[in-house]
Amino acid sequence: MQVRLAYGRSGLEVELPEERVVVIEPRFTPGLVDEPSQIRTALRQPIGVSPLKELAGSEDDVAIVFSDLTRPMPNDRVLPVLLDELSHVPRENIVLINALGTHRPNTEVELRGMLGSAIVDEYRIIQHDCLDEDNLVYMGTTRFDHEIWINRIYLEARVKILTGFIEPHFLAGFSGGPKAVLPGVAGEATIMGNHSGPMIGNPATTWGVTVGNPLWEEIYEVAEATQPTFLLNVTLNRDRAITGVFAGDLQEAHRRGTEFARAHAMVDVPRAFDIVITSNSGYPLDLNLYQAAKGMSAAAQIVKPGGAIIVAAECWDGIPDHGEFKNLLHMTESPEALLEIINGPEFSVRDQWEAQIQALIQLKADVHLKSSYLTEEEVRKALLTPCISVEETVARLLERYGPEATICVLPEGPQTIPFLIEA
Numbered sequence: 001m002q003v004r005l006a007y008g009r010s011g012l013e014v015e016l017p018e019e020r021v022v023v024i025e026p027r028f029t030p031g032l033v034d035e036p037s038q039i040r041t042a043l044r045q046p047i048g049v050s051p052l053k054e055l056a057g058s059e060d061d062v063a064i065v066f067s068d069l070t071r072p073m074p075n076d077r078v079l080p081v082l083l084d085e086l087s088h089v090p091r092e093n094i095v096l097i098n099a100l101g102t103h104r105p106n107t108e109v110e111l112r113g114m115l116g117s118a119i120v121d122e123y124r125i126i127q128h129d130c131l132d133e134d135n136l137v138y139m140g141t142t143r144f145d146h147e148i149w150i151n152r153i154y155l156e157a158r159v160k161i162l163t164g165f166i167e168p169h170f171l172a173g174f175s176g177g178p179k180a181v182l183p184g185v186a187g188e189a190t191i192m193g194n195h196s197g198p199m200i201g202n203p204a205t206t207w208g209v210t211v212g213n214p215l216w217e218e219i220y221e222v223a224e225a226t227q228p229t230f231l232l233n234v235t236l237n238r239d240r241a242i243t244g245v246f247a248g249d250l251q252e253a254h255r256r257g258t259e260f261a262r263a264h265a266m267v268d269v270p271r272a273f274d275i276v277i278t279s280n281s282g283y284p285l286d287l288n289l290y291q292a293a294k295g296m297s298a299a300a301q302i303v304k305p306g307g308a309i310i311v312a313a314e315c316w317d318g319i320p321d322h323g324e325f326k327n328l329l330h331m332t333e334s335p336e337a338l339l340e341i342i343n344g345p346e347f348s349v350r351d352q353w354e355a356q357i358q359a360l361i362q363l364k365a366d367v368h369l370k371s372s373y374l375t376e377e378e379v380r381k382a383l384l385t386p387c388i389s390v391e392e393t394v395a396r397l398l399e400r401y402g403p404e405a406t407i408c409v410l411p412e413g414p415q416t417i418p419f420l421i422e423a
Contacts (some may be wrong), residue, residue, distance in 0.1 A: 005390075006238070006282030006412050008314035008372065014277070014390040017398075021407045022273070026416045027264050031241025038245050039081040042227045043232070046248030047256060052085055055229055062086060062094045065180040066164075069106045069114060069284055070291055072240055073165045076116040082163070083119070091123060097154055098127045099164075099184025102350055104322045105129075126153055130188040139225055142218050144329045148192060149187025150226055160228045162250065166235050166257040168265050168417040170297040170357065171200065173210040176233040177254030178223030186352065188223065194218050195353035197343050201360075207301065207417045208266055210258070223250060233257050235264070238412050255290045264368060269418045272304040274405040275397050276365075277390065279312045279413035286313035286413075288320040289374070289382055293357045295413040300361045302408060308397050309361070310387055311413075312370040317373070319382060325351040335359035338383070358383070368393050381400035390393055 001018035004011045031037045043052045056062055064082065067073035079096070085095065087364040096119070099107060109188060112120050121127075129135065129153050137155050139148040152159060166176035183191045193213060199205060204213045210220075231253045235244040243264070246257035280286035280295035292313035299309040319326040328351060332338045338359045342352050368387040369379050376386040387393045398405050410416055 003409050003411055005277070005279040005312045005409075006415075007279055007312050007373070008286065008316070009283045011216035011282065012279075012312055012370075012390070013060070016391070016394060016407065017299045018408070020405065021409060023411065024267050024269065024416055024418050025411055026238060027267075029243040029264050031237060031239065031243060032245075034244050035077055036081050038242070039078060039232075040085065042245040042247035043082065045086045045228070046323055047246065047253040048249030052230055052247075056086055056089055058088050058090070060089060060093065060158045061156070062159040062161065063097055063154045064094065064114070064163065065097045065099050065154060065184055066181075068098050068100050068103055070081050070103060070287065071165065071175075072281070072285060073163070074112050074236070074240055074242065075163075077242070078232065078234060079115060080161060081120060081162070082164065083123070095124045095126055095153060095157070096183055097151060098178050100128045100130070101183030101186070102130055102188065102323065106227050108377050124369070128185045130186065130191060136187045142193075142221050144193065144214065144218050146218065147189045148222055148225065149190045150181065150222075151185035154185045155226055158423065159230070160259065161228065161230045161232065162223075162228050163232045165417065166233050166246070166254070166261045168207045168261060170207055170294050171195075171205055171353070172216045172219055173206070173208055173213050174254075174258040174261060176257060177231060177250060178220045180221035181226055181228070182219045185271050190222065192348055192350065193218070197347065197352070197356060198352050200356050201343070207297070207419070208262060220251070234359050235261050238415055256361045264415065265407045266417045266419060267416060268421050269408075270421050271406075272302050272307070272420060273408040274304055274307045274401040275310070275394065275407045276303045276307070276410065277310045277312070277407065278410040281413040283314070286315065288317040289313065289371075290320060290323065290325045290351065290354050292369070293361075295410075296361050296367055296413045297357060298410055298414040298417055300364055302420060303365045305364055307401075308366045308368065310368045310370065310390055310393055312390065315371040315373045319378065324349050325354055326382075328352060328355040333383075335383055339363075346410065
């Protein structure tokens with residue numbers, strides 16, 4: 001049988017033995033017939049708060065937080081409607097803040113692709129810098145005793161609007177909502193505390209879990225402390241068409257969005273598999289190995305201990321070279337040794353959370369990486385096994401696991417989150 005994996009912009013076709021393959025995809029939800037109209041209605045009939053036009057006065061300073069390149073958020077379709085609803089506010093009073101967290105700034109070409117040239121040309125855009133101490137405000141500590149540092153421009157705006165999209169998330173339970181604040185516009189110290197070894201290592205820090213998830217609960221605590229005015233989140237299908245719009249109160253609008261996402265993106269599975277083949281949802285999510293940990297994590301939910309994961313991620317942005325993820329992977333020669341370092345007392349390095357997740361997955365299963373931009377040596381130095389051909393790797397693994405070996409394919413990667421039905 002032929003299966004198309006979401007891979008880069010064009011996809012990757014693979015041929016697999018039909019008799020032993022199970023394919024798990026999101027429950028397809030058609031896109032909204034009229035996206036602008038549905039977004040406008042949500043802004044005018046929000047959940048739990050007054051309409052946006054009533055919340056933002058013509059004299060107010062407005063900060064709009066938007067997702068960066070690593071997220072498939074259709075900013076170019078959502079933000080024009082949002083800005084039109086704020087047409088009574090002078091453009092010089094509006095600032096758009098790129099919620100980069102610890103990620104690199106986006107280039108002008110990338111911003112134009114993400115937002116559209118009209119927005120780039122006509123509005124002030126700030127790229128959040130988690131290291132810029134002069135533009136961070138200290139707000140005390142969380143109940144987890146982590147410092148709170150937040151972008152000054154965002155914090156000082158009278159009207160604060162958070163945008164984003166909602167899907168299951170491998171650490172926070174679900175994306176969207178308060179994640180626009182933490183990690184989006186938070187300082188490095190705040191992100192490091194939230195993404196520390198103990199927080200990441202907690203069993204409740206996982207897909208689809210918010211209540212009892214320490215990472216999520218701190219994210220929400222910090223976001224609430226900044227007193228956001230309005231939330232505008234959407235859900236998407238595999239074609240990046242908008243399937244739902246959730247606007248209004250941070251907690252209630254996001255809760256409704258997560259319920260929708262859970263019903264459409266999480267799939268129960270009766271048994272684990274010897275081999276799980278996954279993508280990282282294609283462009284832009286598979287831009288580098290750092291992001292590909294999400295696809296690995298989705299597969300890890302249903303792979304047998306001692307099994308194998310094949311992740312197809314184009315990685316046109318490399319490991320990447322920016323940030324500390326690459327350096328962390330190069331520190332040791334095994335996942336076990338890497339975890340020992342990360343879990344050491346006082347260890348704190350940016351990007352350690354993604355390295356920790358990768359290493360934890362590798363304790364459970366072998367991980368093979370199919371990439372068009374990384375060499376075999378680069379893959380091995382990243383502690384993974386190179387996969388030149390998915391078909392050839394599957395053939396070798398079938399020899400290892402025997403004639404009864406089972407295979408599962410997640411063509412859309414973390415757009416579908418499988419979970420085992422408890423016995």
